[in-house]
Amino acid sequence: MNLDRLTELRKKKNWSLQDTADRLGIAKSTYAGYESGYRRPSFEALITLAELFGTSCDDLLGRHFEKDIELTDLKKKELSVDYRKLTETETSGVIAFIRAMREIEEKK
Amino acid sequence: MNLDRLTELRKKKNWSLQDTADRLGIAKSTYAGYESGYRRPSFEALITLAELFGTSCDDLLGRHFEKDIELTDLKKKELSVDYRKLTETETSGVIAFIRAMREIEEKK
């Protein structure tokens, strides 16, 4: 059970092992151990890594977890189209749109 | 850094410490250590726990991670409205709907 994506994510950021270790506040050799699979990060380090690389712990752990997203439960703006976030108005519009579509469909 | 939600999730399932430990294939006292914060699970155990409890590792780790969802990138149906999954047609409809809304908005 290795953290296979670490190297990839780190290189994408153009960071050296030392850079990354510094950001984590650990020794270079320690972080190197994570990438090689020789060592495992503490939970704190894992969480910090996820933050640094802008991803989830599940992702780092190689777990492709996907929760179903219920639009009526969304409190925050999390959806985007063409890489532009939806406003609250747009999100409400989408919900209404879907309900309308379904209503039409049922009457067929 | 404790796994505070474990007890809550276990009780929601009406499992004893022993039940849960059995499912994980570890000793009761070991699992008890996770809940009390005295011990920490291995990554394998963490992942299995997330599976057993139907949640994410991020959730168990107390991390409220939310990725921005780009609708045009969605390969699978992950969205739902009124707890009913959107079909592919509906998802395409939503994207077209948003683009149309924005076009109208820009022309104002």
Add this chain to the structure above:
DNA sequence: ATGAGTTATTCGCTAATTGCGTACTTAGAC
């Protein structure tokens, strides 16, 4: 090509942590 400087990999050692069994405590059923 040589050498300086940076980056990556490996290793021994120590300190810390895990996982287990066991024992103790509590709670409820009979």
Add this chain to the structure above:
DNA sequence: GTCTAAGTACGCAATTAGCGAATAACTCAT
């Protein structure tokens, strides 16, 4: 009261993390 199951706490053995130092690989300029 006694029995069983649940939860808690602890000592011990074994594993593991983290560190620095040593070594190897890579990248430049000269």
